[in-house]
Amino acid sequence: MTRILLTGANGQLGYEVARKGREMGLDLAALDRSQLDITDRAAVADVVQQIAPDLIINTAAYTAVDRAETDSQAAFAVNRDGPRNLAEAAQKHGSVLIHFSTDYVFDGSQPHAYVEQDEVGPIGVYGESKEAGEAAIRAVTERHLILRTSWVYGVHGANFVRTMLRLAQERAHIRVVNDQSGCPTYAADLAEVVLRLAERVLNGQLQQDGYGTFHCAGQGQVTWHGFADKIFQLAGERFGKKPELIAIPGSEFPSRARRPANSALDCSKLARVHGLALRQWQEALSDMLDHLDRNA
Numbered sequence: 001m002t003r004i005l006l007t008g009a010n011g012q013l014g015y016e017v018a019r020k021g022r023e024m025g026l027d028l029a030a031l032d033r034s035q036l037d038i039t040d041r042a043a044v045a046d047v048v049q050q051i052a053p054d055l056i057i058n059t060a061a062y063t064a065v066d067r068a069e070t071d072s073q074a075a076f077a078v079n080r081d082g083p084r085n086l087a088e089a090a091q092k093h094g095s096v097l098i099h100f101s102t103d104y105v106f107d108g109s110q111p112h113a114y115v116e117q118d119e120v121g122p123i124g125v126y127g128e129s130k131e132a133g134e135a136a137i138r139a140v141t142e143r144h145l146i147l148r149t150s151w152v153y154g155v156h157g158a159n160f161v162r163t164m165l166r167l168a169q170e171r172a173h174i175r176v177v178n179d180q181s182g183c184p185t186y187a188a189d190l191a192e193v194v195l196r197l198a199e200r201v202l203n204g205q206l207q208q209d210g211y212g213t214f215h216c217a218g219q220g221q222v223t224w225h226g227f228a229d230k231i232f233q234l235a236g237e238r239f240g241k242k243p244e245l246i247a248i249p250g251s252e253f254p255s256r257a258r259r260p261a262n263s264a265l266d267c268s269k270l271a272r273v274h275g276l277a278l279r280q281w282q283e284a285l286s287d288m289l290d291h292l293d294r295n296a
Contacts, residue, residue: 003026003027003028003053003054003055004021004027004028004029004053004054004055004056004057004202005028005029005031005047005048005051005053005055005056005057005095006018006021006028006029006030006031006056006059007031007036007038007056007057007058007059007086008032008033008038008059008060008061009030009031009032009059010033011059011060011061011063011157012152012153012154012156012157012158012159012187013059013100013152013154013187013190013191014030014032014059014060015156016154016156016188016191017030017057017059017191017194017195018030019191020191020192021198024195024199026199029051029053031047038058038060038078038082038083038085039077039081039085040085041081041085041088044082044085044086044088045088045089045092047089048086048089048090048092048093049089052093053093053095054095054096054201055095055096055097055098055198055202056086056089056090056095056096056097056098057098057194057198058097058098058099058100059100060078060082061078061079061100062074062075062077062078062079062126062129063126065104065124065126065255065257065259066255066256066257067256068124068125068126069124069125069257072129075125076128076132078129079126079129079132079133080129080132080133080136081136083097083099083134083136084133084136084137084139084140086099086137087136087137087140087141088140088141090140090141090143090144091143095143096143096145096201096206096211097137097141097144097145098144098194098197098198098201099133099134099137099144099145099146099147100146100147100148100149101130101131101133101134101147101148101213102126102127102130102148102149102150103148103149103150103151103182103183103217103260103263103264103265104122104124104126104127104130104259104260104263105120105121105122105127105131105134106118106120106121106260106263107121107122107123107260108123108180108260108263109121109260109262110262111262112262112264112266113183113264113265113266114215114264114266115215115266115268115269116148116212116213116214116215116269123259123260124258124259126257127260134146142211143211144212145197145210145211145212145213145214146212147194147213147214147216148213148215148216148217148265149190149216149217149265150182150184150217150263150264151182151183151184151185151217151218151227152185152186152187152190153184153185153186153285153288154186154188154288155187155288155291155292155295156187160224160228161231161288161289164228164231165231165292168232168235168242168243171243172243172244173243173244173245173246174228174243174244174245174246175246175248175252176224176225176228176246176248177223177224177225177247177249177250177253177259178223178224178225178226178247178248178249179249179250179261180223180250180259180260180261180262180263181223181261181262181263181264182217182221182222182260182262182263182264182265183217183218183219183220183221183222183263183264183281184217184218184220184222184227184281184284184285185216185217185218185278185281185284186218186279186281186284186287186288188287189218189278189279189284190216190278193270193278194216196274196276197274197276200274210273210274214267214269214270214273214274215265215266215267215269215270216265216267216270216276216278217265217267217278218278218279218280218281218284219278219279219281220280220281220282221264222281225245225247227281228245229245231285231289234282234286234289235289
């Protein structure tokens with residue numbers, strides 16, 4: 001019997017969970033979309049029955065925020081129906097489900113960081129589909145952990161940090177939004193936290209209050225412009241010279257979807273209940289850039 005089933009193993013978060021899980025010696029079956037399409041209810045049921053995992057970690061997601069505005073059917077299939085299928089299979093086989101959600105379930109109107117009990121109110125299709133996925137899980141199984149995270153980046157896959165590094169090679173000037181703020185989260189740090197939770201699940205150490213919804217993001221808050229500025233500050237001599245960053249309001253940036261003005265997450269519940277916290281985002285970013293340097 002495989003103890004952990006990981007879905008979405010080729011995504012930037014799934015990649016890190018699979019890599020770190022193997023380093024820790026965990027009994028983990030890492031499946032990508034070609035091996036398991038979570039929108040296929042029958043396929044999910046069959047795989048969970050065959051593997052019989054104690055824990056399912058779902059990192060599969062539709063994350064194209066702008067494309068979701070014109071592709072809502074696909075967004076809801078992956079972000080709502082997929083988690084529901086996994087929750088049903090988990091409930092049937094007695095598995096715990098860990099699922100990742102997003103800061104975009106909030107409308108961004110609050111001046112302070114959001115806590116888990118704050119009212120959700122997504123302002124775009126992507127956020128709506130993720131909120132629907134949360135609700136679907138809660139309706140099916142109590143033995144779940146929903147981890148809301150934000151602004152995820154890593155060494156694998158497409159993300160803001162890698163986009164900035166690429167644009168710096170192509171342009172002398174880069175326009176970056178300065179009126180949207182959140183918490184940058186390094187995928188490797190997020191994977192480490194979820195695997196610590198996984199160990200507690202497998203060891204039977206998770207108490208009843210350990211289930212539910214938790215915010216899980218890098219510590220500290222910054223705008224996209226401030227994030228970009230720190231990227232180039234830390235990248236140092238990589239480019240010879242730093243591109244000029246031009247601060248613009250979100251209204252001037254061409255995008256289909258609206259983004260919340262403030263989507264910072266207060267992660268104190270995770271620290272209080274589980275004793276876990278991610279690093280300050282600046283420290284994590286420095287580590288990510290060092291990793292890219294070593295593997296260039």
